[in-house]
Every structure is written in C-alpha cells, then in structure tokens.
Amino acid sequence: MRVKTLDEAVIYEIGHAFGYYDYGEEKGMNVLFPGEEAVTTYICGYVRGMLAGGFLYATSEKGEGYIAYKLPGEKVGLKTGIPLLKGVFQVMNLKQIIRFVKILKSGGEGLHDRMDKEKKPHIFVGLVCVREQYQGQGYMRKIMDMAYAEGNRLQIPVVLETDAKTKCDKYMHLGMELAGVRDLGEYGKLYDMVRYPDPVSR
Numbered sequence: 001m002r003v004k005t006l007d008e009a010v011i012y013e014i015g016h017a018f019g020y021y022d023y024g025e026e027k028g029m030n031v032l033f034p035g036e037e038a039v040t041t042y043i044c045g046y047v048r049g050m051l052a053g054g055f056l057y058a059t060s061e062k063g064e065g066y067i068a069y070k071l072p073g074e075k076v077g078l079k080t081g082i083p084l085l086k087g088v089f090q091v092m093n094l095k096q097i098i099r100f101v102k103i104l105k106s107g108g109e110g111l112h113d114r115m116d117k118e119k120k121p122h123i124f125v126g127l128v129c130v131r132e133q134y135q136g137q138g139y140m141r142k143i144m145d146m147a148y149a150e151g152n153r154l155q156i157p158v159v160l161e162t163d164a165k166t167k168c169d170k171y172m173h174l175g176m177e178l179a180g181v182r183d184l185g186e187y188g189k190l191y192d193m194v195r196y197p198d199p200v201s202r
Helices: 008-019 036-053 078-091 094-106 111-117 139-154 165-173
Strands: 056-058 065-070 123-130 158-162 177-183 189-195
Touching: 008 036, 008 123, 036 056, 036 065, 036 078, 036 123, 065 139, 111 158, 111 189, 123 139, 139 158, 139 189, 158 165, 165 177, 165 189
Parallel strands: 123 158
Antiparallel strands: 056 065, 065 123, 158 189, 177 189
C-alpha cells in the first residue's frame, strides 16, 4: 500500500535503523557522515521526501516494513527534493557535501545511473526498512516482493544499491543478483543489485 501520512516517531525509527546499523568489520556509507545521528537525520529527510513525492509504500497499515521506489516515467520534483535537501543540509555544510559527492563518484557509475543514461526502463529502489520489532518475521521478503511484482507487471528489472556485503547477501537471498561492486577505497564499497522480471508464460 502507498503511504500517504507517517508519524514522525516512525520516520525517526526508520532513520535510526540506518544510522545505527551494525556493519561489524565493514565500512558503510556511515563513515561519510559526522556520526550516527547525522545519518539518522539524513535518512529521515529522505523518508519525508519519498513520502511527499508518493514513492513510499508499506507492507500494511501496521507499517511493519517500508520501501521507496520509483517507476519509469515518475518524476522526482520539488515535493520530494526539498525535504531531502533539508536533511542533507542539516548534517553537512557545502564543503562536506562536495566531498561526499566526489567520494561517491570515485567508485564509478552505478547500474541505476547507467540504465538512466541508456534510457533503459527499470524500477529504482531507494530505501528498504523493516522496523525493529518486526525483524526476523519475513517482512523483508514481503517488502521486496512488492517491487518484484511491479517489475513482473511491467517486465522491467528492479535495481538497488547497498553499502555492505552483509546487506548484499540478504538481497541475494531474496532473489536479487550482484551486478557490480564499486570500490570507494577507504570509504568502503557500494554493491549494485538487480532482479530481472520473471518471463511471461505464453
């Protein structure tokens, strides 16, 4: 179901799940931010943007899990961009933002950007989160199945990127393939994931 309103406490809960994710020995995108709470604030801004733009979906009215994705032809306008930019500028100054972008670019072009450039239709998943009290109950699969169903309906691939091998492994377990790894040097790696649609039976 598409989410039209969301309590600020739930938005913070989603942000917190990303900000305080346990990377173990890995380096995730968190190292590019001033701290865990900064990541939380940034993700909260991202969630508000996705909500405002109509790109946020939930497993049910209970909100066990959330996913943000964009279908081909859907535009990311000011409604989406303003909350997102607010989140960025709350945690970084202009110099830090430029550094952030340069580090991301150092790993090369991601699958999503390449497909955009080549005008290949795809569904881009920007956020996946299962709330803490519902983790380990199969909701991650339910969330991903929502995007997969759209991919099958439109017969286009579902694409996402993630910042940890542990996350990459989870997505592979849920039916995605590893399409590429971008090395950010001391700042870790980005993993491009893809799930091609099931063939239509004739």
